[in-house]
Amino acid sequence: MPQNWPGILGGLPYALVAGVLMVRWTGLISLVLSGVLVIGGVFLVQESRAEREATALAERVAPVRDLIYMIDIPSHREAGRDSSWVVASFEPVDTSGVKVWQERTISLAATRGTLSACGGQTLAVAFGRDEEPACLREGPGLWYLTGKIPKPTWGCFCGLHQYLRQDGGVLISVGASDAVPREVLRRAVLQARHATEADLRRLADPGGQ
Incomplete structure (x- = not known):
């Protein structure tokens, strides 16, 4: 037996404590590293998903991106759009004065092309259409059309107008x-x-906003 065995035995408790602490620290470090890897993996998955959704959205609207417009009408709310998101309808917030369906519905649409003079336009809105409306040029790039439903079969506001x-x-x-x-x-x-991109995301997922 070594002559300094009392010193060796005296240091044994410290060695045991150090060993226990080392095991605990090793386990803690492993746990932290595992957490970092999990969080990093979740972040990468979410980022990849967001990129895929953004790409899919861009591809969907690419053919009509220049035709999707937004308007803000305090008295109305957006009620829906067609599958291309180009044509939209807006219903009155206060419906107490509505007597006939769609009499106060506002229609929004956009088409490619230019208009240099009045004539040859069709006035088409949710409430009806007139193939030969009157046309007034109000200013550069701005026209006002007026018409009526040719043969109304119910009591209504039969006049139509459109800018x-x-x-x-x-x-x-x-x-x-x-x-x-x-x-x-x-x-x-x-x-x-x-x-905007935010508008398009809202149109793609109206319940997610």
Whole structure:
């Protein structure tokens, strides 16, 4: 037996404690590293999913990206769009004054093309259409159409009106029956803007916003 065995035995408790602490620290470090790897993996999965969704959304709207417009009408709310998101309808927030279905519905649409003069336009809104409306040029790139439902079969506001605005190579239209004030349509068409990426995400997932 070594002559310094009392010293060796005396240091044994410290060695045991050090060993226990080392095991605990090793386990703790392993746990932390595992957590970091899990969090990093989740982040990468979420980032990859977001990138895929963004790519899919961009591909979906690419053919009509320049035709998707947004308008803000305080008296109305957006009620729906067609599958391309180009044509939209807006219903009144206060429906107490509505007597006939869609008499106060506002229609928004956009088409590629240019309009240099009145004539040859069709006035088409949710409430009805007129193939030969009257046309007034209000200013550069702005036209006002008026018409009526040719053969109404129910009591209604039978007048129709619509604004057209040239925005580059796109013609924006905002119209309704004449139950909706002219100034409401004019203000809406002048303020119409292209949809942002946030707008497109909302249209793609209206319940997720």
